[in-house]
Amino acid sequence: MRGGRPDTLMAVTHGKLTRSTRLSLGAIPFVLLIAAYAVGSHLRRLENPADKLLPPFGKMADAFWEMATVPDKRSGDLLLWSDTALSLGRLGVGIAVAALIAVSLGVLIGFVPRVRASLAPFVAAISLIPPITILPILFIIFGLGELSKVMLIVLGTAPIMTRSLAQAVIDIPREQIIKAETLGAGPWQLVQRVVLPQIWPKLVTAMRLGLVPAWIFLISAEAIASTGGLGYRIFLVRRYLAMDIIIPYVLWITLLAYTLDRLLHAFSRRAFRWAHLEGDSL
Amino acid sequence: MSFVAVRDVAVSYDETPILERINLDIDEGAFVTVVGASGCGKSTFLRLLLSQESATRGTITLAGEPIPDRPTPDRGIVFQRYSVFPHLTVTENLILPLELARSRHFGRLFGARRKALCTEVDDILVRIGLAHASDRYPAQLSGGMQQRLAIAQALLMKPKLLLLDEPFGALDPGIRRDMHELLLALWEEIGMTVLMVTHDIAEAFKLGTRLIVFDKVRHDPDAPTAYGATITYDLPLRRPSAQRTDIATASVEAADALDQTISLLTNENRKGAPQ
Numbered sequence: 001m002r003g004g005r006p007d008t009l010m011a012v013t014h015g016k017l018t019r020s021t022r023l024s025l026g027a028i029p030f031v032l033l034i035a036a037y038a039v040g041s042h043l044r045r046l047e048n049p050a051d052k053l054l055p056p057f058g059k060m061a062d063a064f065w066e067m068a069t070v071p072d073k074r075s076g077d078l079l080l081w082s083d084t085a086l087s088l089g090r091l092g093v094g095i096a097v098a099a100l101i102a103v104s105l106g107v108l109i110g111f112v113p114r115v116r117a118s119l120a121p122f123v124a125a126i127s128l129i130p131p132i133t134i135l136p137i138l139f140i141i142f143g144l145g146e147l148s149k150v151m152l153i154v155l156g157t158a159p160i161m162t163r164s165l166a167q168a169v170i171d172i173p174r175e176q177i178i179k180a181e182t183l184g185a186g187p188w189q190l191v192q193r194v195v196l197p198q199i200w201p202k203l204v205t206a207m208r209l210g211l212v213p214a215w216i217f218l219i220s221a222e223a224i225a226s227t228g229g230l231g232y233r234i235f236l237v238r239r240y241l242a243m244d245i246i247i248p249y250v251l252w253i254t255l256l257a258y259t260l261d262r263l264l265h266a267f268s269r270r271a272f273r274w275a276h277l278e279g280d281s282l
Numbered sequence: 283m284s285f286v287a288v289r290d291v292a293v294s295y296d297e298t299p300i301l302e303r304i305n306l307d308i309d310e311g312a313f314v315t316v317v318g319a320s321g322c323g324k325s326t327f328l329r330l331l332l333s334q335e336s337a338t339r340g341t342i343t344l345a346g347e348p349i350p351d352r353p354t355p356d357r358g359i360v361f362q363r364y365s366v367f368p369h370l371t372v373t374e375n376l377i378l379p380l381e382l383a384r385s386r387h388f389g390r391l392f393g394a395r396r397k398a399l400c401t402e403v404d405d406i407l408v409r410i411g412l413a414h415a416s417d418r419y420p421a422q423l424s425g426g427m428q429q430r431l432a433i434a435q436a437l438l439m440k441p442k443l444l445l446l447d448e449p450f451g452a453l454d455p456g457i458r459r460d461m462h463e464l465l466l467a468l469w470e471e472i473g474m475t476v477l478m479v480t481h482d483i484a485e486a487f488k489l490g491t492r493l494i495v496f497d498k499v500r501h502d503p504d505a506p507t508a509y510g511a512t513i514t515y516d517l518p519l520r521r522p523s524a525q526r527t528d529i530a531t532a533s534v535e536a537a538d539a540l541d542q543t544i545s546l547l548t549n550e551n552r553k554g555a556p557q
Contacts, residue, residue, distance in 0.1 A: 175364035178334055181353040183379040183439055189389035193378065197369045274369045277421040 055244040064248035079233065084256070087230040090146065091211075091218050094153025098214075099207055101154070102161035103199070109162070110169025111195060120166065127159030131217055139225060149221040156217045157210035164209075168202035169195055201275035204268040208261050215257055285310035285475055286331070286443065291340030292510065293326055299510030300326050304340070306494070306513060313469055313476045315490030317483055322496040323511040324479045328447050331477060332359055345442060355379075358441030362448045365432035366420045372431055373416045376403040379438045403438075410434045410464070426457035430464065437468065446478035450485070462489060493517045 017025070041054035055063075067080040075082075105123065108115040135152055142148035172195060180194045222231030230253055237245045269276050284307035291304040301323045308314055318324045329335040330342060333353050342349050344356065353359070366375050377399040382389045391399060407413040410430040412423075420428050429449055436444060450458045466489065469476055480486050486493050495515035502508045 173364040174334075175361045176367060178332065178353050179359060179361070179365055179436075180367075180378075180382075182332070182355055182357060182359050182436070182441070184355045184382045185389060186386075188387070189382055193382070193389045194367065272369070274419040274421065277419060 052241045052243055055247070060244045060248050063242070063244040064252075067245065067248075080252070083228060083230045083233050084252075086228045087218060087222065088256070090149050090222075090229070091153065091214055094150045094218070095157065095207055095210060095214055097150070097154045098158040098161055098210060099203060101158040102165045102206060103196075103203060105162045106165025106199070107169055107191060107195060109166035111191065116166070123159050123162050123166075127163060129155075131156035131213075132220060135221065135224065144225040149218065149226070152217045152221050153214045157214050160213075161203075161206040161210050164206045165199055165202060168199045172198055201268050201272040204264050204272075208264050211257065211260060211264075215253070219253075284308060285312075285345060286477075287341075287343045289341045289343075291330065291337045291342060293323070293330065293335065294338050294510065298507050301330075301496075301512065302510035303512050306516075308475060308477070308492075310475055311473050313489060313491045314478070314494060315486035315492070316477065316479045316494045316496065317481070317486045318496035318511065320481075322498070324496045325447055327496065328445055328477065328479050331443065332357055332445055355439040356442045358436035358439060358444045360429065360432045360436050360444075360446050360449045362451045365449075366428055366435060368420050371417050371419055372407070372412050372423070373400055373403060375420070375431055375435055376406060376438065379435065406434050406438075424457075425453050426461060429453065429461060433465065433468070437472065437474075440472075440474075442475065444474050444476045446476065446480075448480055449478070451481060458485070465489065487519065490519050493519055 037054065038057070041051075041056050044051045044054050045056070064080070068078060071077060072079050105119065109119050109123070110116070131152060134155065135148075138148040138151050138155075142151055176194055177190060180190055185193065218229075219231035219234075222229040223235040226232040230249060234246045234249045286306070286308035288304055288306040291301065292299065293301040304327065316324045316327065326335060330337055331349070333349055333351055336351060349357070359365075367378065370378060377391075377396070378389075380399050380402065381391050381396075384395075385391055404413070407416050410433070412427060412431060415423060415427065420431070423431070433449070450461050453461065462485070465476075478486075478489065493515070494513055494517075496511045497514040498509055498511045499514060500509040
């Protein structure tokens with residue numbers, strides 16, 4: 001079979017996968033990880049039935065169910081839901097404020113050369129401050145309340161979002177601006193009809209990328225000074241080595257982050273269909 | 283006073299002359315085609331007429347008035363690429379100039395007034411053969427369809443002067459021929475003045491009533507950038523519209539001969555392979 005081998009090789013690099021093949025290939029790493037955990041958990045409990053480090057799936061499910069459905073003795077809250085609401089609220093306000101700053105500054109920097117000359121180096125410098133290092137300053141200035149946590153998210157994400165939006169404005173081909181001017185557009189109309197509509201999808205992308213560090217800042221701020229929230233909870237129960245709560249919480253946070261990302265992506269595809277016509281998008 | 287008058291115009295970038303001693307008068311209703319080797323400044327000249335760039339020296343007047351220092355609706359433009367707005371559908375691209383004119387603050391109309399505009403451009407859509415594609419975005423159109431849209435959009439403002447910067451450079455030959463027909467028909471119908479920059483000499487002969495060649499007349503082999511380009515040929519092309527097709531065919535043949543002559547004259551051979 002002289003012709004057989006190249007064909008097989010070609011199939012490896014060029015073959016089209018059916019949906020079911022793709023899904024099952026994608027599931028393999030997950031299944032392997034879960035299996036490895038199950039084996040590890042089983043082996044540890046063979047040695048010590050009271051092992052807390054790798055609790056069995058059933059125990060984690062029970063603990064998680066309890067957090068979700070049994071009111072807390074002290075506060076009477078369903079802790080999972082109150083933690084989730086608190087954290088998502090902080091995250092949402094933080095990202096929304098950062099988006100507002102990013103759009104207004106981004107358009108000004110990208111579209112007005114004078115503003116670009118005066119603000120671009122400043123934003124570039126600010127964006128390089130490791131946000132966690134200013135958390136103590138935020139706590140001192142804004143106290144230990146909600147404001148300092150939201151500010152950490154804003155300061156941690158707004159500068160990079162601003163830079164990427166300013167770049168998106170700069171990337172609008174000069175020809176389009178000229179063309180719009182020959183169609184009678186003034187500066188304000190240019191911003192509204194040519195610039196802003198074209199950066200909305202970039203804003204969604206910037207928010208999706210900003211959410212990654214935003215989660216880190218949220219959990220950090222909650223871990224250090226808070227009385228509720230997903231980050232507060234996992235750092236609280238850490239004292240009791242409560243892996244049966246920590247691991248489901250980590251999975252829950254991951255699921256929330258993933259869902260938010262997918263929702264934003266789906267929103268962009270629906271609202272800005274023109275931006276998703278060419279090429280693949282993640 | 284001629285319609286477009288260019289007087290002793292020169293352009294240099296950081297002391298490097300690009301264009302020098304440009305003098306040109308264009309009559310109203312003329313179709314001027316501009317050719318020349320790459321880098322000879324023909325696109326720079328078009329950008330001067332558009333006010334996208336300004337001359338280092340000299341004056342340009344349009345209908346007796348000095349041209350404004352910003353691009354304005356009295357001069358329409360079609361570029362080779364990026365001429366239509368990717369975030370607007372075909373219809374939205376066409377009503378944009380009307381919206382800009384009627385809504386000074388937002389540049390956008392809503393509801394019944396917007397609907398009225400959409401009906402207003404229906405005829406244009408049919409005329410440029412995009413009626414079936416009115417809800418598509420530019421990314422969903424072929425290159426030829428995009429350029430038809432770009433031309434129609436530019437003409438909506440009824441510009442005194444239509445500027446075309448290699449508008450058909452990226453199109454297939456067959457499509458290009460259709461575009462020529464459309465453009466000539468519109469030009470004859472509206473009677474506007476056109477200035478078109480092109481790489482394609484046959485196209486320049488076929489479409490123009492006047493052909494202009496840009497080239498460097500002075501050349502210093504030790505300092506190739508020492509001198510700018512200027513107008514070296516200015517050929518009136520007689521082309522009564524009734525005989526257009528015959529003459530167009532004849533001039534395509536003539537163009538091949540001239541093509542070779544011009545490329546000799548413009549040193550394209552010396553520089554190596556032309557584009």
